[in-house]
Amino acid sequence: MPASNYAHAKTGGFTIEAPHAYNSYRDDPVLDRTLKRLLKPDEYERTSKDLDRFSQRILDEIGELGRQCELKKPELVVQDAWGKRVDELRVCDEWNTLKRIFAEEGLIAIGYDKSRDAVARRLHQTVKIALFNPAAGLTGCPLAMTDGAVRTFEALGLEKTEDPELKEAYERLLSTDGQRAWTSGQWMTEKRGGSDVSGACDTYATHVEGDKYLLNGYKWFSSAVDANIALTLARIVDENGKEDEKLSLFFLHVRKPGTNELNGIQMIRLKDKLGTRQLPTAELLLDGVKARMLGERGRGIAAISNMLNGTRLVNACGSVSAMRSILNLARDYSTRREAFGRRLDQWPLHLRTIAELEVDARACTLFLLDVAFHLGLQESGRSSEYQTALIRLMTPVLKAYTAKLVVPHVSEALECFGGMGYMEDSGIPSSLRDAQVMPIWEGTTNVLSMDVMRVMSTRPEAVDAFENAVTDLVEPARVSTDARIRDSVDAVKIALEALVASMRSFSYVSDVEGGITFAGGARSIMMALGRVYCGALLINNAIHPGANESDFVTAKRFCLERSLLGNLDETAFGKERNEQDRLILFNHTQNQGWMKRGVPISKL
Structure with a gap:
């Protein structure tokens, strides 16, 4: 048979040149010099060097791992072939690798390094998380919840505990050993849920002894369910069946220590979400979960409020970095793609569109750094009464403002790619789907x-x-x-x-x-x-x-x-x-x- 019958398909000589990504720390117009202005020279040198190196690692390694998490979504096997309940959660190897990387890179530990100035460590951690998030395959979610757990432990004075179980948990949450490090979940949302955590809670705690309880309830929306431990809220019921009006905070192991057996938990189903599909989010039935109460009885809401500033800051990291990431790609693409005889950046209207996005991205970046700076001051004990009041006011503003901007910003930037922005295999559409969670997570x-x-x-x-x-x-x-x-x-x-x-x-x-x-x-x-x-x-x-x-x-x-x-x-x-x-x-x-x-x- 003639060889010509098997010739390569002739599809024309033109191909679209993909946009290039660069070192995201050096490619930002305000990050480096703002850090230089806010930090002491030695801290700036240390921080800048690490962020520069880390950004290169994102280019060389982390970005592809995150892309694979988008392509290889988690699966839940409820029963095996013989009808046995197994509740096996399957995540891709790249997901686990990214979790090890964020531990090794100290994305949690940096924020709690007591050997450093509080402002320096908070700014260092904030920027590093922001650089990580767009490439992280949504492992930024367990990162945020783990950071919140550490913050809660410290607010309750547990960083110096001698209790073996709690001491191990605290140390592992902060570990930079990727094989030893743990992540934490936050299981707060129930069927009646949303932001009305107290009014919607239908999980109950029955006392066993000391601070030990058994939990029964249904958690409607639980993210990163592959965590090692979790913090959750429940209403204590006494021996006469009387329910506490106020909620208490509980610590639990997701799996029974030393085994792979779930701790009284059934994974009912994984959530089918608009975006953040890389992230295993599940409905969980709690049926006799062994747990320990943390803090005072009836003070659960107050206890978790300690983590709000941290999780809102991390949410803003996600919003700001999502704006910057797709904006940088759109800007680079405009110098490569031609239409009607000119490069896109030579068309005034296209240039204006991207420039307006840059204005917002730059403003939001400065806002993020300012709040991180003031949080560091507060943590150091150096903030005045007015600065403390300012950070209480502006942290929710930061979260809401950046989250409200990120969705239209990413949508506009996606449009700058034309039809390629709509093609799933370009990797661009997931940016828009994932951005939509920002104005919902941690409060609409x-x-x-x-x-x-x-x-x-x-x-x-x-x-x-x-x-x-x-x-x-x-x-x-x-x-x-x-x-x-x-x-x-x-x-x-x-x-x-x-x-x-x-x-x-x-x-x-x-x-x-x-x-x-x-x-x-x-x-x-x-x-x-x-x-x-x-x-x-x-x-x-x-x-x-x-x-x-x-x-x-x-x-x-x-x-x-x-x-x-x-x-x-x-x-x-x-x-x-x-x-x-x-x-x-x-x-x-x-x-x-x-x-x-x-x-x-x-x-x-």
Whole structure:
């Protein structure tokens, strides 16, 4: 048979050149010099050297491991061929390798290295996690929960415990030995769940002896279920069947020590999620789980609140790094792809689109570093009363603000690739799917907005702290010789005055009827807090040594070409507005016969 019958297919001579990834630490326009400004010279040298090396490891090794986690999703085998219950969770080798890597690289341990200055270790850890996340195959989730567990142990004074079981757990959570290190789960969400953790908890604890209990319940959404240990909440029931009103915190081993047998746990099913598919998330039945109470009885919510700042910071790391990662790829792709006779970066509209994304990414990066810096100050005991109030206010703002931006940001950047951004085998679509979890995990935008309002009500000094912080950031720029910077300062000061007036003119009330005024405007105020603070940070960044023309233009574009306040008109927050919202949504459904014939979507 003629050889020509087996010739290679002729598909034309053109192929699309893929975008290139680079050292993500060196490729960031503000990371290195901001760290240089915030850290002492010896700490900067140590931190910068490690981040540079780690970024190269991400390019050479970690990125491909993360991609394989996306391609090889976890599986749950509930029964074997003979009907025996096995609850075998199968994850790919690359997933386990990445977990070993984040232990070896000290992504947890760095944040708790008591031999270092607290600010330095917190900034080092924050940036390293941010660099890791886009390539990590979602192992950043167990990383965040493990960090939260360590934070909880320390808040409860357990870092110095002599209890063998708890001491081993604490040491293994912090271990940099990839073979010895443990990860932790956080099992808080139940069927009625969401952010109302206390009201929705239907897990019960029966006392055995001492601090030992048996847990029974159903955890509806439990991520990284391959963890070694977990922290969970439950309601203690006494011998007479009386339930505690308040929840307690419990520590448990996922598997019975020294065995592969689950500790009274059945894995019911893995969640079929929009994104984060690399991450094994399951529904768990707790049936006589052996556990130990941590902290005081009925103080479980207070105990886990200690980890909130940490997990919110890690969430912001994920949002900011997702913005930066796909933005860098879109920028590089624009220098390689041609359309209508020009490279994409030579078309003004395409260039403008990516530049606007850069403005937001840069602002959010500075916001992330600022909050990490202040958290470090707080951990060191050097923060003032105002700085402590500021960090309590701005940590939920950071999480909510960056999470709200990341989804449209990634969507816009994906569009910059045209059809290739829609092709699964390009590896780009998963960025958008995974980004959607950010505004949901650790509290939705509305939940965090209400938390911000609660802080303003219970800690009125937080409003003063915010006003002082923004003023301190922009005041040195008033003497700038660059008119763009002076005009930007004026814009921020005007917005600050109006925002602070709005914050002080309302009183937070938690009940629905009385709280309509402030609750309706909570999101508007929270997002304005983020925009004004980011504007101040961009101005401050532009006046430091090493600043360049790009920094001036970025500050000007953010502060002068965008609305820093949004809609803060008091009439938009009142009871009348709330009634109008209800009218818009439900007026056409009132007393309509067809409303009685609805079908649950589970039946469609």
